[in-house]
Amino acid sequence: MGACVTGRSPAPYTESGIGTYYADxxxxxxxxxxxxxxxxxxxxAHKTLPFGTVVRVTNPRNGRSVEVTITDRGPHVKGRIIDLSKEAARRIGIFGQGMAPVELRVVRAAPSR
Incomplete structure (x- = not known):
């Protein structure tokens, strides 16, 4: 028996939770x-996504999004899913809040090595 091929790509990785940003x-x-x-x-920073992965981060409260590249590991606090650079946090309107709900979607996988 062979595998069934449908021609569909797998669904992109998505995640929802609390986002934060790096301290000074x-x-x-x-x-x-x-x-x-x-x-x-x-x-x-993300706990598991490979370095070089590009992720669209959306603030569900205002609909603003930004694309970021994963370059670090973290956040190292339970319940948080991503640490953004300050510029990324500004662009989606969470800078100054400390933490906020965010939605992640992988838009480009990390380059093959």
Missing amino acids: KFEGRPTASGTTYRSRQLTA
């Missing part, structure tokens, strides 16, 4: 991927 003390520090964290870049 992380500016200029190395990330888990080896890059340097810069608050004005559109980057984020």
Whole structure:
């Protein structure tokens, strides 16, 4: 027996939960991927998504979205799903709130190595 092929791609990865953003003390520090964290870049930390994955993060309260590249691991607090750079947090309107509900959707898988 062979596998059934439908021609459909798998559904993209999605996740909903609480998002936060990096504290000022992380500016200029190395990330888990080896890059340097810069608050004005559109980057984020996620617990499991591969480095280089591009994720659309949406604030469901206002509908604003931003695309970020996963460059770090975290957040390291139970119940939180992503740590955004400050610029990403500004663009979706959560900067200054500390934490807020967000929705994630992978828009581009990490490059193959």
